[in-house]
Amino acid sequence: MKTKPLNLFDxxxxxxxxxxxxxxxxxxxxxxxxxxxxxxxVSQYMLWDTHQSIQDTQQFFNIAFEKYKKGELAPFAIEYKSTGRVIGTIDFVWWERENATAELGYVLTPSYWGQGLIPEAAQKLAAFGFQHMNLFRIEARCYADNAKSIRVMEKLGMSREGVMRGRLQVKGSRRDVTLYALLRSEWEKTDSPN
Structure with a gap:
């Protein structure tokens, strides 16, 4: 029997x-x-602050590059194939191996909103998570007033599990967070693994 490599990200x-x-x-x-x-x-719905300079973005890149070098979980660039341009990122922002659970996070350039690109990317990453990371559960969460992100989660077949009231203190205000999740068994019913 062929064994999977120890590190999926290297x-x-x-x-x-x-x-x-x-x-x-x-x-x-x-x-x-x-x-x-x-x-x-874009940043109004993110945990991170609006980048004020290219140096802020470079800091994010430096962190990502270090994770790539170490073979750790890190952001995927979302490249729009027809232009070769990066229009966002998507990743598992954390992964609890012992619980076979990870959280999906994503961001996209506004001019590409509403075209089904994040659900397309997220479906591919979810398949990778269930097939290669042996995930049982994928979570995603967003601010309770982020209707666009909620639509993405619903398009992925995720179930709303509730609202965590006052869950995060972000940028000077307390925010309610909506939690969604998709189980492997639900994904297997709706997605043909490929």
Missing amino acids: PFPELETDRLRLRKLLQDDLHDVYNYASNPE
Whole structure:
């Protein structure tokens, strides 16, 4: 019986959908990421602050590059294949191996909102999680007033598990957080593993 490699992220995987390539960030992607990370319309729903300079984005890149080097869980760049440009990132922001659970996180350039790109990327990453990371459960959460992100989670077939009232203190205010989750058995019913 063939055994799986101990470290799934060394080398860092590359995943592909019809329109997208999910891969590690490259230094050449810096300006693409800064373009959306510096947009307050994007950062209003994120835990991180709006990037004020390209140096803020470089700091994020440096952290990601270190994780790639160590073979750790790290962000996937979302490359729009027809242009070769990076339009967002998606990743498992944490992974509890002992509980076979991970949390999905994502961000996308506003000009690509509403085109089904995050559900497309997230379905591919969920398949990777269930098939290769041996996940039983994938969680995602967002601020309770983030209707766009809630729609993404519902398109993924995730179930709403509740609202955690006052869960996060972010950027000077207390925020309610909605929790969604998808179990492996639910994914197997709706997605043909490939």
